[in-house]
Amino acid sequence: MDEAVTIRVIHDPEKIKLLGDLVRRQLLRLISDAPMTQKQLSERMNLTEPSVSHHLTRLTDAGLVRINHTEVGSYGILQKYYEPTAKLFIEDWDSTPAELRRYFIHAHMERLRGMLSVFQMMVGENGNLLFDAAELESLAEVTAQRISKIAETYTVGETEDRENLLVQIYATTLRNELMSGGLDRVEKSGRLKEIVNRVGIIG
Numbered sequence: 162m163d164e165a166v167t168i169r170v171i172h173d174p175e176k177i178k179l180l181g182d183l184v185r186r187q188l189l190r191l192i193s194d195a196p197m198t199q200k201q202l203s204e205r206m207n208l209t210e211p212s213v214s215h216h217l218t219r220l221t222d223a224g225l226v227r228i229n230h231t232e233v234g235s236y237g238i239l240q241k242y243y244e245p246t247a248k249l250f251i252e253d254w255d256s257t258p259a260e261l262r263r264y265f266i267h268a269h270m271e272r273l274r275g276m277l278s279v280f281q282m283m284v285g286e287n288g289n290l291l292f293d294a295a296e297l298e299s300l301a302e303v304t305a306q307r308i309s310k311i312a313e314t315y316t317v318g319e320t321e322d323r324e325n326l327l328v329q330i331y332a333t334t335l336r337n338e339l340m341s342g343g344l345d346r347v348e349k350s351g352r353l354k355e356i357v358n359r360v361g362i363i364g
Contacts, residue, residue: 168326169247170309172256176223180250181261184208185216189225189245193323196229196242217243225250249326251312254305262305269301269308276331308334 171177179185184206191197191205199217203210220226221243229244252265277292292300311334 166247168249168251168312168330170251170253170312172253173223174256174258176225177252177257178261179219179223179225180252181264182216184212185220188213188216188220189250190323192226192244193248196244198240198242200240202243248323249312249330251309251330253309254307265305266298266301269304270297272327272331273297273301273304276328276335303338304331304334307338311337 171180180189187206188202191202197205199210199213202208202217203213206213217226221228225246226243227246229242231242232240234240254262254265257265274297277297308330312330
């Protein structure tokens, strides 16, 4: 079996709709760590097996999930172990349906909030990097528009941990946008650039 690609940017609106479902995103996250069976996913996600089967079928038909291998389990039942076809899926912003953009914006806000909290801890009391909701949303929107372009550079390479990939991509996106002026319309972007430069993200 071919090795899964590191990151796959999704341009098909119908596939992006599949990724806009929280249950499917959790399922993909779980099997990105190690292949799992339908029964194992059912137990981990506290869902019925028919429900997990439905989501697996939709994701498999879309080419986002595949069978890694099969094993004969108890009572001679063949168990299928599923894995994603990429460690990480990133939606292309231009292809994202308008009704789903708000969902993905909020997902980016949560990720950025975590990163900004780390920056704040690193600079301590001498650096104020507090974004209000509107400012954070503006930063997330710019990130959403640009992150798929950055992710394209990671589509080939060695398989890495999914969370580490996310951190790398977000850090690269912020660095590139700050250096190019792409975040100039975001309030506090100058302060953000100063602080991330101090912690070594911009060199």
